[in-house]
Amino acid sequence: MSLTRLNIEAFRNIQSAQLIPAPGINLIYGQNGSGKTSILEAIYFLGMGRSFRSHLSQRVINNDDDKLTLFATLNLARGDSKIGLRRFRSGETEVRIDGEKVKRLSTLAETLPIQVITPESFSLLFEGPKSRRQFIDWGAFHADPQFYGAWTNVRRVLKQRNQLLRNGSSYSNIQFWDQEFVRYAEQVTEIRNHYVDSLNELLKGIIGEFLPSVDVKVSFTRGWDSKTDFAELLENQYSRDLATGHTVSGPHKADLRLRVGTLPAQDALSRGQLKLLVCALRIAQGKLLKQQIDKHSIYLVDDLPSELDAQHRQLLLKQLTDTGAQVFVTAIDPAAIVDSLHTPPSRMFHVEQGRVTVIE
Ligand SMILES: Nc1ncnc2c1ncn2[C@@H]1O[C@H](COP(=O)(O)OP(=O)(O)O)[C@@H](O)[C@H]1O
Ligand SMILES: [Mg+2]
Known part of the structure; x- marks a missing residue:
C-alpha cells in the first residue's frame, strides 16, 4: 500500500501543495521552518484525524484560513482508493473514503496504518x-x-x-x-x-x-x-x-x-x-x-539524521527500505540521507516557505 498522490490545502504554512510520492523512500528536505514536519503531520492527520504535534487540531489550520483540506489517492491491494478530509475551525471534521461519508475515525486508521517516528514521539x-x-x-x-x-x-x-x-x-x-x-x-x-x-x-x-x-x-x-x-x-x-x-x-x-x-x-x-x-x-x-x-504501514520519520551517527543512519535506512513499505523521511541537509543509502531515494521533494517542489 502506498500514497500515489497527496494534496494539502491550508495546513500549517502550506497554502497549497501537490505531491506525487513514489513507493520506497521519499526524502523531504528544506531549512528550519520550511514545512517538512507539516507534510508528515498532514499525512498523519489524514490517517488518524488528529495531529501528532498538538492536541488542539484547530492549530494546524493555516492562520489565514477557516478550514484545511487533505486529499490522497491510495494504492491498495484491491485497487485505488481516495481519501478526503476537511477540518473546519469550528471543530467539525468531514471524512470521505471513495466518496462515501465516514463517521468513525477508526475507519480511517484501518484504511491507512501509519507509523510515526518524531523527536517528540520518541521521548513520549x-x-x-x-x-x-x-x-x-x-x-x-x-x-x-x-x-x-x-x-x-x-x-x-x-x-x-x-x-x-x-x-x-x-x-x-x-x-x-x-x-x-x-x-x-x-x-x-x-x-x-x-x-x-x-x-x-x-x-x-x-x-x-x-x-x-x-x-x-x-x-x-x-x-x-x-x-x-x-x-x-x-x-x-x-x-x-x-x-x-x-x-x-x-x-x-x-x-x-x-x-x-x-x-x-x-x-x-x-x-x-x-x-x-x-x-x-x-x-x-x-x-x-x-x-x-x-497490509503495509506508511512510515513517517521526522528529522531522521538527528542524534544518529553515519553507521546507524545507514542501518536504519536499510531496515526501513527492507520493510518494502512507503517511507517519508525529512532532513535539513539531503546529503545526510542520500549518503547513507545504497541507491538514491525513490523521490526527493524540496520545501521552501511552505512551497513543495519535486527534484527531477
Ligand atoms: N496554523 C499555522 N498557520 C501558518 N503557519 C503555521 C501554522 N502553524 C505553524 N506554522 C508555521 O509553519 C512553519 C513550518 O513548520 P514546520 O513544518 O515545523 O517546519 P520544519 O519541520 O520544516 O522545520 C513554521 O514556521 C511555523 O511557524
Ligand atoms: Mg521539523
Whole structure:
C-alpha cells in the first residue's frame, strides 16, 4: 500500500501543495521552518484525524484560513482508493473514503496504518505508560477485529464504575458492573498479551542489528497482579477504590516495559540509542502487521539524521527500505540521507516557505 498522490490545502504554512510520492523512500528536505514536519503531520492527520504535534487540531489550520483540506489517492491491494478530509475551525471534521461519508475515525486508521517516528514521539514513549499502551493498542487494533469493541466496552464500563465509586455506592451495586468489566478486561488483556508476544519475536532480530551489545527486554504488564483473579481483586480493592474515587487496577493501567538488564531503558541508554529502540519498535510493528494481515504501514520519520551517527543512519535506512513499505523521511541537509543509502531515494521533494517542489 502506498500514497500515489497527496494534496494539502491550508495546513500549517502550506497554502497549497501537490505531491506525487513514489513507493520506497521519499526524502523531504528544506531549512528550519520550511514545512517538512507539516507534510508528515498532514499525512498523519489524514490517517488518524488528529495531529501528532498538538492536541488542539484547530492549530494546524493555516492562520489565514477557516478550514484545511487533505486529499490522497491510495494504492491498495484491491485497487485505488481516495481519501478526503476537511477540518473546519469550528471543530467539525468531514471524512470521505471513495466518496462515501465516514463517521468513525477508526475507519480511517484501518484504511491507512501509519507509523510515526518524531523527536517528540520518541521521548513520549519513555515518559509515561499512556503512550506505551497506545503503542500496544495500535497493534492490537489492527491485528484483531475483536479488540476495538472489547476496548470500547472496557472504557464504557470503567466510566460507569468510577461514577458509582464517586457516588459512594456499596459494593453490591458495583458488583453487577464488575461481571461485565472482568469479561471485557480479560478479552482486552488476552489480545494485548498475544500481540506483545508476536511482536517480541520480530523485535529481537531488529534490536540485535541496531543495538547488538545491549540486552533489551520488552514485556507486557496487564495492569493488575497476573497471579490474582481479577474479579476477586476488584472486590478486595473496593475500599481503596472508594477512597480514591476511581478504579486503581485494571486494563487501563497496562504497560509495555522496556528494560536493559535491570534498569528501565530510559535510564540505561543514550538518546541516540533510545531513538534506535523506538525505531526498532515501530519497524517491528509495521512488519508484524504485514505478516498478520498483509497490509503495509506508511512510515513517517521526522528529522531522521538527528542524534544518529553515519553507521546507524545507514542501518536504519536499510531496515526501513527492507520493510518494502512507503517511507517519508525529512532532513535539513539531503546529503545526510542520500549518503547513507545504497541507491538514491525513490523521490526527493524540496520545501521552501511552505512551497513543495519535486527534484527531477
Ligand atoms: N496554523 C499555522 N498557520 C501558518 N503557519 C503555521 C501554522 N502553524 C505553524 N506554522 C508555521 O509553519 C512553519 C513550518 O513548520 P514546520 O513544518 O515545523 O517546519 P520544519 O519541520 O520544516 O522545520 C513554521 O514556521 C511555523 O511557524
Ligand atoms: Mg521539523
